Amino acid sequence: MAVLMLTKDAIKLTLSAMSVLVQSENALNVGVLVYPRSSMMAVASALDPMRAANRISGRNLFNWKLVTYNNLAARLTCGVDLYPDEDISRLDGGDLLIVISGFKHEVYGSPESRRRLIELADNYRLLCAVDSAPWILARCGLLESRYVTTHWEDIDEFSHQFPKVNVKRDRFVIDNDIVSCGGASPTLDFMLELIRVRYGLPLSMDVAGVFIYSNDLKSSSPQHQVSLEMLKDVEPRVASAIRLMEDTIEEPLALDQIAAKVTLSLRQLENIFSKTLNTTPGVYYRHLRLLNAHRLVLDTDLNMREITVRTGFGSLSAFSRAFKKQYGVAPKQLRQARMAQ
Numbered sequence: 001m002a003v004l005m006l007t008k009d010a011i012k013l014t015l016s017a018m019s020v021l022v023q024s025e026n027a028l029n030v031g032v033l034v035y036p037r038s039s040m041m042a043v044a045s046a047l048d049p050m051r052a053a054n055r056i057s058g059r060n061l062f063n064w065k066l067v068t069y070n071n072l073a074a075r076l077t078c079g080v081d082l083y084p085d086e087d088i089s090r091l092d093g094g095d096l097l098i099v100i101s102g103f104k105h106e107v108y109g110s111p112e113s114r115r116r117l118i119e120l121a122d123n124y125r126l127l128c129a130v131d132s133a134p135w136i137l138a139r140c141g142l143l144e145s146r147y148v149t150t151h152w153e154d155i156d157e158f159s160h161q162f163p164k165v166n167v168k169r170d171r172f173v174i175d176n177d178i179v180s181c182g183g184a185s186p187t188l189d190f191m192l193e194l195i196r197v198r199y200g201l202p203l204s205m206d207v208a209g210v211f212i213y214s215n216d217l218k219s220s221s222p223q224h225q226v227s228l229e230m231l232k233d234v235e236p237r238v239a240s241a242i243r244l245m246e247d248t249i250e251e252p253l254a255l256d257q258i259a260a261k262v263t264l265s266l267r268q269l270e271n272i273f274s275k276t277l278n279t280t281p282g283v284y285y286r287h288l289r290l291l292n293a294h295r296l297v298l299d300t301d302l303n304m305r306e307i308t309v310r311t312g313f314g315s316l317s318a319f320s321r322a323f324k325k326q327y328g329v330a331p332k333q334l335r336q337a338r339m340a341q
Contacts, residue, residue, distance in 0.1 A: 025059075025061075025199070027059075027060050027061055027062060027063050028061065028062050028063070028094070028095045028096055028198065029063050029064075029093075029094030029095050029096075030050065030062055030063065030064040030065075030094060030095065030096045030097070030098065031064070031065055031067065031091050031093075031094060031096070031097045031098070031120070031124060032046060032047065032064055032065070032066045032067070032097075032098045032100065033067050033068070033069065033088070033097065033098070033099045033100065033117075033120070034066060034067075034068055034074045034082055034100045035068070035069055035074060035099075035100065035101040035102070035105065035108050035133075035136070036068075036074045036075050036076075036104070036108075037075070037076070037077055037101075037102045037103040037104050037105075038074065038076055038077065038082075038100045038101055038102040038131065039076065039077050039078075039102050039131060039183075039184055040076045040077070040078050040080060041184035042100050042102070042130050042131050042183060042184040042187055043076065043082065043100055044184075045130075045184045045185065045187035045188040045191065046098050046100060046128075046130060046187055046191060047064070047066075048211070049188060049191035049192060049195060049207050049211075050062035050064055050191070052206075052207045052210045052211070053195055053199065053203060053207050056203065056206050056207065056210070057199070057203060061198075061199055065085045065086045065091060066082070066084055066085045066086075067084045067085065067086055067087070067088040067091060068082070068084045068088065069088065069108055069113050069116070069117075070113075071084055071087050071088055072084075076102075077102055077103065088116065088120070089116075091120060091123070092123070093120075093123025093124055094123070094124055094125075095124065095125050095126060096124060096125070096126045096127075096128060096194075097120060097121060097123075097124035097126070097127050097128065098128045098130060099117070099127070099128065099129050099130065099133040099136065099137065100130040100131060100133055101129075101130070101131055101132045101133040101135070101136055102131055102132055103132070103299070105132040105133070105135045105136055106135070108136065109136065109139050114139065114140045117136065117137075117140055118140050118141075118142065121137075121140075121142060125177065126177050126179065127142070127177060127178050127179065128179040128180070128181065128190065129148075129150075129178070129179070129180045129181070130180075130181045130183075130187050131150070131151050131181070131182070131183050131184070131187075132150060132151060132154060133180075134148050134149070134150040134158065134165075134180050135150065135154070135158065137178075138158070138161075138162045138165055142178070143162065143165045143178065144164045144165060145164060145165075145166065146165060146166060146175045146176075146178050147166045147168055147173050147175040148165050148166065148167055148168070148173055148175065148178070148180045149167065149168050149169065149170050149171070149172060149173045149180045149181070149182050149186075150167070150180065150182060151182050151183050152169065152182060152183075153295050153299070154299075155167060155169055156310070157296075157300055157302075170182070171185070171186035171189055172186040172187070172189055172190045188211070188213065192204050192207060192208055192213075195207055234276060235272055235275075235276040237262050237264060237269075237272055238272055238273060238276045238277065240261075240262045241258050241259075241261075241262050241269060241273075241281065242284070242288075244258050244261055244262070245258065245284070245285045245288050246288060248312075249288065249289050249292050249310070249311055249312055250309070250310050250311070250312055251312060252285060252289065252312040255269065255281050255282055255285070258281065258285075259281075269281050286322065287326070289311045289312055289313070290311070290322060290323060290326045290327075292310075292311050293307055293310075293311040293319070293323060293331065294323075294327060294334075296310065296311070297323075297331045297334050297335050297338075298334065298335075298338055304316060304319070304320070304331055304332060304335075307319070307331070319331070320332075
C-alpha cells in the first residue's frame with residue numbers, strides 16, 4: 001500500500017510545522033469547523049482517517065469535536081445537513097483546528113465571525129484550511145507572507161485578491177503552523193501524513209488500506225483541472241499535452257507547439273487524442289478553456305471582458321458564441337440566473 005511521501009523541502013516544513021505534534025502515543029485534540037456549502041468528501045477526508053486510526057489502534061488517538069460557525073446545521077453541497085457536536089463558543093482549544101469551506105465562502109465573513117475564528121485559531125497549535133477555507137483565513141489576516149494553496153479553481157483569483165499571500169499550486173502546503181489542502185483528496189493525503197508523523201508509518205499504511213487508497217503523488221504535485229492520473233498508464237503523452245493546455249489557458253499555445261513539446265508531430269497528437277478521448281486536441285483545449293470560463297461566470301464577480309481575457313479568447317463576441325454553443329446559454333444570462341437565486 002503506497003502512502004504519500006513528501007519532498008525534501010516539504011519534509012523540512014513538516015518537521016517545523018509539527019514540532020508540537022511529534023511522534024507520541026498521546027491523543028490529539030482536534031476541532032473541526034465546517035461551513036455551509038462544504039463538500040461531504042472534504043469533511044469525510046478529514047474525519048474518517050481519525051476514526052479509522054482510533055478503530056485500528058484500539059485507542060483514542062484522536063478526539064474531535066465538530067462545530068459550525070453559527071451553531072446551526074451546515075447544509076453540505078450534496079444536500080445533507082451536518083449538525084454540530086458542540087457550541088463553537090465552548091471549544092477550549094487543542095492541538096489541531098481543521099477549517100472546511102466550499103462554495104459561497106464570502107458570505108461567512110462578518111466581523112463577528114472573523115473575530116471568533118481568530119480567537120479560535122489562537123487556541124490551537126496547528127491550523128488546517130481545507131478547500132476554500134484559505135479565503136476565510138486570509139480575510140482574517142491569518143495568512144500574510146505564508147505559503148498557501150487552495151482549490152485549483154480559485155488559485156488565480158485568490159492570488160489577485162491576496163497579493164501578500166504566497167500561493168502555490170501544490171496539493172497541500174505546510175508552512176510552520178498553517179496547513180492548507182486544495183480539496184478532498186489532498187486532505188486525505190495530509191491526514192495520512194499527520195498519522196505517519198505522529199503515530200508511525202505502519203498505522204498510516206493501515207488507515208490508507210481501510211479506504212483502499214493508494215497514491216504516489218507528492219504533496220508538491222500540482223493540482224489539475226481534470227484528473228490526469230486516469231491517463232497515466234493509458235496514454236501519458238495525452239496527459240502531458242493536457243497539462244500544457246491547463247497551464248496556458250490565458251495564452252493558448254498553437255497545437256503544433258503543444259505537439260512539439262511532447263515530442264510528437266501534430267498528426268500524431270491528433271491521432272492519440274482521437275484514440276484516447278475520442279476528440280481532437282483543439283476541441284479538448286477549447287473545452288478546458290470554456291470549463292474554466294463557466295466557473296468564473298458562476299463563482300466570481302469578474303466582468304465578461306476580464307473572463308474573455310483570462311480564458312484566451314480574442315474577443316468578447318467570440319467568447320460568448322463559444323460559451324453559448326457549449327452550455328446552451330450566454331454567459332451574461334447564466335450570471336444573471338445565478339444572481340437571481
